[in-house]
Amino acid sequence: MDSKKSIFTTGEFADLCGVKKQTLFHYDEIGLLKPEYRSENGYRSYSVHQVEIFIVIDMLKEIGMSLTEIKNFLQFKSLKSSIELLTEKEKIVKMKIKKMQHTQKLIQNKKKQIKEALQLNFDRFTIEEMDTEWYVLSENILNLPDKDATKVSMLFLKYMKQEGLFIDNAGALIRQEQVEAGDYLNYSNLYFRTHQLDLAEKISKKSGKYAVGYHKGSYLTIHETYEKIKDYLTKEGYRVCGHSFEEFLYVMEGASLSVEDNYVTKIMIKVEEN
Amino acid sequence: MDSKKSIFTTGEFADLCGVKKQTLFHYDEIGLLKPEYRSENGYRSYSVHQVEIFIVIDMLKEIGMSLTEIKNFLQFKSLKSSIELLTEKEKIVKMKIKKMQHTQKLIQNKKKQIKEALQLNFDRFTIEEMDTEWYVLSENILNLPDKDATKVSMLFLKYMKQEGLFIDNAGALIRQEQVEAGDYLNYSNLYFRTHQLDLAEKISKKSGKYAVGYHKGSYLTIHETYEKIKDYLTKEGYRVCGHSFEEFLYVMEGASLSVEDNYVTKIMIKVEEN
DNA sequence: TCTTGTGTATATGGTAACCATATACCTTAT
DNA sequence: ATAAGGTATATGGTTACCATATACACAAGA
Secondary structure (H helix, E strand, C coil): CCCCCCEECHHHHHHHHCCCHHHHHHHHHCCCCCCCEECCCCCEEEEHHHHHHHHHHHHHHHCCCCHHHHHHHHHCCCHHHHHHHHHHHHHHHHHHHHHHHHHHHHHHHHHHHHHHHHHCCCCCCEEEEECCCCEEECCCCCCCCHHHHHHHHHHHHHHHHHCCCCCCCEEEEECHHHHHHCCCCCCCEEEEECCCCCCHHHEECCCEEEEEEEEECCHHHHHHHHHHHHHHHHHHCEEEEEEEEEEECCCCCCCCCCHHHHCEEEEEEEEEEC | CCCCCCEECHHHHHHHHCCCHHHHHHHHHCCCCCCCEECCCCCEEEEHHHHHHHHHHHHHHHCCCCHHHHHHHHHCCCHHHHHHHHHHHHHHHHHHHHHHHHHHHHHHHHHHHHHHHHHCCCCCCEEEEECCCCEEECCCCCCCCHHHHHHHHHHHHHHHHHCCCCCCCEEEEECHHHHHHCCCCCCCEEEEECCCCCCHHHEECCCEEEEEEEEECCHHHHHHHHHHHHHHHHHHCEEEEEEEEEEEEEECCCCCCCHHHHEEEEEEEEEEEC
């Protein structure tokens, strides 16, 4: 006569919700989700309907609200403002979906990159015939003071990030004169490889023979690799005839425990035979 | 001659990455992302390429990896296992996108619900003519011992949750006999409203006149509201002629600070005129 | 040149949302 | 009747930061 159907213990309810009992204790403690009642033995009892509350809590948590915020929201002090909040959250969810889709692309790209890396020999220099490629270029920063150059670069990178174009590798362009002068850290532009040709205004290209080498380790020691490539070129009867393009890989099978030792920069310098 | 372009200070780099300086200090400390180098004055210097690393870190964080896991991953101890990990993470991202899309629906539903609630008077009982509705029903738990009933309910709810059908409200069906006997907590089935008619095997319906009332507050005091509805029916010249359907999560503008006091259970009992 | 505002570095303590563990009690199944 | 397993509370620990305080560095103007 006083049967109570669909009443769950803490363990059952936790299982149902896909969390640990601890979490429910916590929610009880902070008053976010208290059990319907306690039995005489002190055991918590949750009802079916509370599963629904939990689902809402879980959802709000998922979209980045803190438990305190959620508690306030569930107070429903004003239904109108609740609707407003939900409308706002709807936008956030849309953005998150977009971000996740971007992440998907990023992962695919990284996988491709690693697969390529598996085929590569980072210790050898080569001369390669390369096709034209299209880049989105930053403004020229060569003749700017370092401070200003940094600002321009920042704006460029922020823009690219914001537009979701930060999927492929970023690169740096070093002009022939700087390469020849050994002024390797004096970039003239940053760039991104792109397949979107509608970004036409800021595009540059290259095609022909390139010396390809890989620099392992810090940015600061890249001159060493450049010098080695130059030696290699002399030996092979080539000389620099254009700009250098640096792209960043950082996927070397890591013997080293130090993260940054695994950084690899791909260097491509336009060359021709003597 | 020794110009260094695109080198960022901690503040700049933080801005670029969309985080606080503190976060970068933290990553430096735990060895996850150390600056390329330190100037003589002790200032951290980050390179463009490190933005790329940060983006990967951020992405991996987004999909639920801990900083320690990320650090290990970036060690690239084995490129093959790195690819495997990424492939696994790809699946997770897919799932997350699905979940987010589900969340979108949920939010829309809650908004609709709140909008409806704004029109309602929770203090009045009414007799309403209602159309046929289709429900996904759980197994009958009426004649099961409470323990077993709970288990069956759990399986039902878990199934619904897993299938992503936990968008609309859950409800409980109390049979006429239990309603008449005052055994209001002795559900015979749980149900979900549904628009998917392909779930045909587990469907139930109803159509006709219903007494509609709202119970505010705890599950345990629902009998009070039932008794009031019964009084109301007698006064109006109606009597119970079918089952009662309870649905949850109609929200009330919260006068109370206690979360659970603001929840409302909608009670619909099939009735006919005397 | 001095100053003043802004930037950086380190150190320390604090926070949210749990998780792990220990201890004690309760319940059910054999 | 006893063991296995579930529940309750208490306490300390964890992760990924954030806030604040203090000290030093740098750039720009009076």
